[in-house]
Amino acid sequence: MDLVRLRGVGKRYGAGPWVLEGVDLRVAANEVVAITGTNGSGKSTLLRILVGLSRPSAGEVLARPASVGYVPERFPAKERMTAIAYLRHMGRVRGLSTSESDAGAHALLDRLALVGGATTPLRALSKGNAQKVALAQALLPRPKLLVLDEPWSGLDVSAHGVLAELLAEVAGDGGAVVFTDHRESVVRATASAAYRIDGGRLGAWRDGGQVATVDLVAAAEREQVDWPGLPGVLRADHGVGSVMVVVEGKHCDELLVTAIRSGWSVAGVRRAAPSAGEVR
Numbered sequence: 001m002d003l004v005r006l007r008g009v010g011k012r013y014g015a016g017p018w019v020l021e022g023v024d025l026r027v028a029a030n031e032v033v034a035i036t037g038t039n040g041s042g043k044s045t046l047l048r049i050l051v052g053l054s055r056p057s058a059g060e061v062l063a064r065p066a067s068v069g070y071v072p073e074r075f076p077a078k079e080r081m082t083a084i085a086y087l088r089h090m091g092r093v094r095g096l097s098t099s100e101s102d103a104g105a106h107a108l109l110d111r112l113a114l115v116g117g118a119t120t121p122l123r124a125l126s127k128g129n130a131q132k133v134a135l136a137q138a139l140l141p142r143p144k145l146l147v148l149d150e151p152w153s154g155l156d157v158s159a160h161g162v163l164a165e166l167l168a169e170v171a172g173d174g175g176a177v178v179f180t181d182h183r184e185s186v187v188r189a190t191a192s193a194a195y196r197i198d199g200g201r202l203g204a205w206r207d208g209g210q211v212a213t214v215d216l217v218a219a220a221e222r223e224q225v226d227w228p229g230l231p232g233v234l235r236a237d238h239g240v241g242s243v244m245v246v247v248e249g250k251h252c253d254e255l256l257v258t259a260i261r262s263g264w265s266v267a268g269v270r271r272a273a274p275s276a277g278e279v280r
């Protein structure tokens with residue numbers, strides 16, 4: 001089922017040139033979609049249309065879930081409000097109680113390791129910490145569609161893996177994720193489908209990345225998992241306290257969610273075209 005559907009979408013600002021033209025896009029549940037393109041190609045414009053902050057000048061948005069989380073390229077962090085007060089406010093606006101909001105916010109900020117604490121005023125946060133708060137607000141409560149504009153930019157390396165896990169959790173829970181990034185490595189490691197905007201048109205990225213290799217490390221209290229029995233798993237090689245699983249790209253997010261829920265940590269995800277031996 002399509003969670004998102006755009007048909008023939010075009011966008012121009014005032015009487016300026018067309019930034020986007022004839023964009024058709026469908027995003028199904030469980031998908032993680034990357035949008036690539038050069039600076040100024042229209043990636044942020046497309047994301048703003050996806051979340052409903054900008055109206056297309058042509059074409060239609062035929063489907064969009066009611067619950068959408070959005071991490072903009074620049075987080076409006078000029079407020080005197082503290083990070084936790086802001087997150088509480090955002091959670092309340094979206095229907096959570098104060099205690100649910102606070103619990104969710106603290107859990108997300110802990111996972112993302114917000115340095116400097118939740119009581120720092122937004123305007124005093126560093127770029128990376130502001131990005132963590134921006135991520136937390138988009139996930140409070142967990143949305144059906146999560147849209148992120150260059151979410152890795154400014155994040156420290158330790159938060160990179162957490163971000164990948166959070167995206168996998170949204171997609172694995174029947175939601176969908178759309179993000180922009182310039183880097184091929186990020187697209188390969190994270191996306192189940194990828195597109196490129198060129199000359200205002202949305203086209204296929206040159207490589208869909210059909211197979212993923214997932215390196216997992218066992219925590220002390222993990223459950224046994226029948227890796228080869230999971231959907232799309234092509235191979236599972238066991239090490240001491242670790243396992244390397246090769247999985248079809250479209251089932252990668254499900255595998256990551258199962259692994260995390262069963263007490264395994266994701267040490268790495270690599271995507272590549274399948275070799276002959278891995279195709280079945």
Ligand SMILES: Nc1ncnc2c1ncn2[C@@H]1O[C@H](COP(=O)(O)OP(=O)(O)OP(=O)(O)O)[C@@H](O)[C@H]1O
Pocket residue numbers: 013016019037038039040041042043044045046073
């Ligand atoms: N509010 C606006 N008013 C007028 N022009 C705009 C507006 N927002 C974007 N543009 C123009 O639309 C084009 C696409 O901008 P957009 O920010 O969508 O690109 P982008 O691919 O996200 O770029 P970057 O990678 O640099 O973030 C650019 O030429 C930009 O100047």
